[in-house]
Amino acid sequence: MRIYTVGGAVRDGLLGLPVKDRDHVVVGATPQQMQALGYRAVGRDFPVFLHPETHEEYALARTERKTAPGYHGFAFHAAPDVTLEQDLARRDLTINAIAQHEDGSLVDPYHGRDDIAQRLFRHVSEAFVEDPVRILRVARFAARFADFSVAPETNALMQRMVDDGEVDALVPERVWQELSRGLMEQRPSRMFEVLRACGALKRILPELDALWGVPQPEKHHPEIDTGVHVMLVVDWAASQGHALPIRFAALLHDLGKGSTPADEWPRHHGHEARSVKLAEQVCARLKVPSECRDLALITAREHGNVGRAFEMRPTTLVTLFGRCDAFRKPQRFVDMLRAAECDHRGRTGFEQRPFPQAAYLEGALKAAQDIDAGAVAKQFQAQPQKIQDAIHAARSDKVAAFVALHRPASA
Template sequence: MTTKQAFFLVGGAVRDALLGWPVKDRDWLVVGGDPAQMREAGFVAVGRDFPVFLHPETHEEYALARTERKTAPGYHGFAFHAAADVTLEQDLARRDLTINAMAQDDGGQIIDPYGGRRDLADKLLRHVSPAFAEDPVRILRLARFAARFEGFSVAPETQALMCEMVAAGEVDALVAERVWQEFAKGLMEARPERMIEVLRDCGALARLAPELDALFGVPQPAAHHPEVDTGVHVLMVLRQCALQQAPLTVRYACLCHDLGKGLTPADVLPRHIGHEGRGLPLVRRLSERWRVPSDCRELAELVAREHTHVHQSEAFSAEARLRLMERCDAWRRPERFEQLLWACECDARGRLGLEDRPYPQREGLLKDLRAVQAVDLAAVSAQELAEGRKGPEIGQAVQRARLAALGE
């Protein structure tokens, strides 16, 4: 006998509408349906692990109501049951947070069996059921939501559950690609520093990024860093990234720029002499662990190595500024060089009470780059060749022309 299907708008679309936010993506839940009915109605099956279909006209996702059962460690270890007898409440119960476990029927009525509306009003991130503990990705997702929803806090019982999950080793089962996927999204939210705070509070940061976790409690000179604590400084730099609407490459580089300070020998604390070089292997290790894309990885290494030189560049001679640009491959990678300077500005302003101070180094080095780019290398080379000079001599002439362009 054919069952009657019911369609419900679910998840983020319901949540964001209640918050008064624009609804970007709409996901639908089908209760009382089966795959044959969906195909007969023209829906296209796309789900690999459980029945998900695309609407033939809107191409929005429609998933059959389902329950799930934990079968193995990690976030892949689940068995799904999708059938016409699965109720709306059963499907919503398997979701991560109460604010994501609401539905809306075709008449506009909100179905909220787990108190999501109340938690939205109270700005609380609360798990729906103990099943939250079965999927370690949910820790990352919650941290990302904390970065998105300003002013939201983690419910005490959810905080305790996440700590238990970390202690049980669930976070260790996460695969690199999923970790990076969630971190990349979280870094691009309005308050990326909140993601780091939430992960640190439950112990997950020490498992996922021990190089970053090690920075908290490490002192810095108060003259340059009134906030003193290196980990707090990194959070403030991420805040600057968000305020300046920096791209992901810059935000990841800022996350990693001071990793070397976690290895500073006691005899040079708190000045952190040489932290740039100590940080490079740590940046590479973290990037490899998370399988970070090459553009983010390369900029992070460049910023870790050169950020203090950029900060000091106003006092550099023309030769020193030229060497800095050469090390950064600024001629061939001008966009990456500009992102380096952007990250350095966020670093300089990510300090207590110094958030609005000018950062003339950025514009000064950009001016230098434009001046050097304007040098007619073909004309310089042609002139040298006409005068009988070759190879190294032409290179020396190019360097003299570039220095002349810098005004010294």
């Protein structure tokens, strides 16, 4: 029996990065031997065991064979005669197909160290085409390792997979899993760059893919291209360390511009309403969690209003708060303001420009919250139909006092 550390732990160690999780492959062993040593079996499709003390995963060396479309269509073979090289051959990229023995020596049959040195994502073998999830993984790795590029032959292979319809076999849950993980990396835009280059973005997120080549007014968007703008927005969100719901909202906020008739370019009147409909479409198709979906829809609808905050009357501001359910869910409203700030700063030359609208609206909301709605309602017990209007008026008075003190004189 020989045990090796494999995959990301070896790769990250060679890159000088912190190693978080360690996976191991065991060559020359049977399930019975593993259990006799105290390992606990957890694998459903193939033999995987947890170490009795560290609880790290140990998988028996295996080969795999494609049996059906999609990423579930595989048959696995694990036996003591499966070699380490055979196990490594089924992996996606050469940089993930390096093994390290317990004595520290490396086994690198597919020259992964060379590709690390050259900062290249290169497929191990033609078997890459058998699993469409690998396209998403390469794109996600590009977001994590921003100085790596996809080898031309690997991009050609991914293009072939798209053309052959392999990407269409991906289930929504897996697409969302990989996209959400990629959004949380340091440069999310790289993920979408890789997906566009091989044609996969048009199949996975056609609503987003439609944004490239769509112009915007240069005065407000020096980068002009809407797709470029959205990538700047998500990268700004990442640079600020924002949570996934904010990053996802940043990604979807301008989808409606992709459906603006060309004869109306570069203006995009009414794009917010179209953005909401398209964002709903994306969220339903990918089965996006409600926290991410709800913030994305609110941001798509209201990000323009946030930018116009100083122009709004106090009563209109209170209506905005109500429409966003901000009195019940104030943190979600604040998160929407963060996403709107990403929209503002995600423009060429705007990165350091102030965005006082966010703090202004947050302060106005706190002012509106500073009334006793129950006490107001009690005053109108005999006229319940007037309660909502009375609460709205009381909140508007509080916001008016705040506006008088905090709205810029130039607004």
